[in-house]
Amino acid sequence: MTDLTDLHDDLRSGVRQLCAKYPGEYWQKVDKDHSYPTDFVNSMSEAGYLKALIPEEYGGIGVGITEASIILEEVHRSGGNAAACHAQMYIMGTLLRHGSDEQKAYYLPKIASGELRLQAFGVTEPNAGTDTTNLRTRAVRDGDEYVVNGQKIWISRAEHSDLMILLARTTPIDQVKKKTQGLSVFLIDLKSTIGNGVTIKPIETMINHQTTEIFIDNLRIPADTLIGEEGMGFRYILDGMNAERVLIAAECVGDGYWFVDKATNYANDREVFGRPISQNQGIQFPIAQAYIHLRAADLMRYEAARLYESGQPCGAEANMAKLLAADASWEAANTALQTYGGYAFAREYDIERKFRETRLYQVAPISTNLVLSYVGQHILGMPRSF
Numbered sequence: 347m348t349d350l351t352d353l354h355d356d357l358r359s360g361v362r363q364l365c366a367k368y369p370g371e372y373w374q375k376v377d378k379d380h381s382y383p384t385d386f387v388n389s390m391s392e393a394g395y396l397k398a399l400i401p402e403e404y405g406g407i408g409v410g411i412t413e414a415s416i417i418l419e420e421v422h423r424s425g426g427n428a429a430a431c432h433a434q435m436y437i438m439g440t441l442l443r444h445g446s447d448e449q450k451a452y453y454l455p456k457i458a459s460g461e462l463r464l465q466a467f468g469v470t471e472p473n474a475g476t477d478t479t480n481l482r483t484r485a486v487r488d489g490d491e492y493v494v495n496g497q498k499i500w501i502s503r504a505e506h507s508d509l510m511i512l513l514a515r516t517t518p519i520d521q522v523k524k525k526t527q528g529l530s531v532f533l534i535d536l537k538s539t540i541g542n543g544v545t546i547k548p549i550e551t552m553i554n555h556q557t558t559e560i561f562i563d564n565l566r567i568p569a570d571t572l573i574g575e576e577g578m579g580f581r582y583i584l585d586g587m588n589a590e591r592v593l594i595a596a597e598c599v600g601d602g603y604w605f606v607d608k609a610t611n612y613a614n615d616r617e618v619f620g621r622p623i624s625q626n627q628g629i630q631f632p633i634a635q636a637y638i639h640l641r642a643a644d645l646m647r648y649e650a651a652r653l654y655e656s657g658q659p660c661g662a663e664a665n666m667a668k669l670l671a672a673d674a675s676w677e678a679a680n681t682a683l684q685t686y687g688g689y690a691f692a693r694e695y696d697i698e699r700k701f702r703e704t705r706l707y708q709v710a711p712i713s714t715n716l717v718l719s720y721v722g723q724h725i726l727g728m729p730r731s732f
């Protein structure tokens with residue numbers, strides 16, 4: 347336990363030191379330019395944080411999702427944003443848990459060394475939205491290859507990744523018993539496919555997220571890019587999604603604590619009517635309330651991470667951690683904005699940027715409504731509403 351606590355403390359202080367080199371001005375600039383925070387991502391990679399989940403035998407650090415979540419939390423707690431590189435952590439489970447020995451031996455050392463970036467997760471489609479099993483992208487076996495056709499949307503970091511995990515249908519939906527069957531996962535060498543069947547189109551968004559639309563037209567990929575068994579991909583992706591929810595919950599917790607610290611310090615410093623505004627309960631109580639909600643969300647995040655790590659079912663906890671943490675960070679964001687008053691709207695204080703950034707988590711990677719319907723249906727046994 348002490349060893350683990352020491353490890354967590356070391357990780358926290360290491361990430362904090364690294365992030366201190368990337369202050370608000372850095373994030374304001376990349377946000378304004380809508381540019382990729384290359385220096386920050388390179389520093390994270392060189393310091394070894396992006397290989398945290400890769401086992402030591404493949405050149406990684408070999409820690410668990412709890413430690414990975416601490417790394418991402420600290421980035422957000424420092425005022426930065428890990429979205430430019432967090433996917434390498436949540437995608438990793440798909441390859442680690444379901445990839446073949448050959449795939450792991452080939453890819454993991456290269457990802458660990460930084461030679462290859464695994465940052466793109468190709469699931470969402472324009473016509474399917476949250477209804478993932480209804481996706482239309484098709485991969486059809488042709489000898490030693492699959493031929494892929496389809497379209498993806500909101501695929502973040504595709505222009506800054508060498509590899510992409512792709513979810514596609516290999517058996518038509520009318521030929522499977524359950525919609526979750528007949529989907530398969532591929533690990534694609536994205537760089538070599540651009541212009542050879544893949545076209546990437548950036549989407550301008552209210553946050554600097556480097557997200558894109560991907561058009562796939564008669565793309566030929568080797569059959570050995572298939573991860574695990576053909577037709578079982580939805581299960582593998584769900585694994586990755588649970589990891590993603592735990593990690594995003596940790597980022598929300600980091601955002602939330604950042605907002606609470608900012609609001610508290612500002613409220614103590616700012617004097618109006620001859621006293622600090624923090625002396626007014628109308629300012630003090632919302633900050634305290636946001637803090638309490640964050641602490642509670644944080645507990646659920648650790649519980650979800652513990653279950654994930656031990657290989658137990660964690661869908662409920664991962665979803666609930668994501669919802670609680672996203673709500674708590676959004677509450678903290680609103681509170682910080684109100685506390686700063688007019689100054690919250692000035693870019694130099696970072697409140698408006700982080701406010702925009704943390705709003706995303708009500709919608710992605712899974713929207714609040716879908717978490718509620720999951721709990722209503724799968725945990726509480728009420729009927730499916732759709």
Ligand SMILES: Cc1cc2nc3c(=O)[nH]c(=O)nc-3n(C[C@H](O)[C@H](O)[C@H](O)COP(=O)(O)OP(=O)(O)OC[C@H]3O[C@@H](n4cnc5c(N)ncnc54)[C@H](O)[C@@H]3O)c2cc1C
Pocket residue numbers: 466467468469470474475476477499500501502503551555557706709710711712713714715716719731732
């Ligand atoms: C910035 C950004 C980055 C992203 N990055 C990635 C990525 O890297 N890879 C990837 O695969 N995807 C990515 N996504 C996609 C993201 O996961 C989806 O946007 C999200 O899951 C919601 O899907 P949708 O946008 O299609 O909404 P829809 O499914 O169209 O839903 C719209 C609204 O309707 C609600 N709704 C839908 N059905 C129901 C229902 N039955 N009951 C109640 N409410 C319902 C939803 O909750 C939501 O509020 C990203 C999205 C964004 C915005």
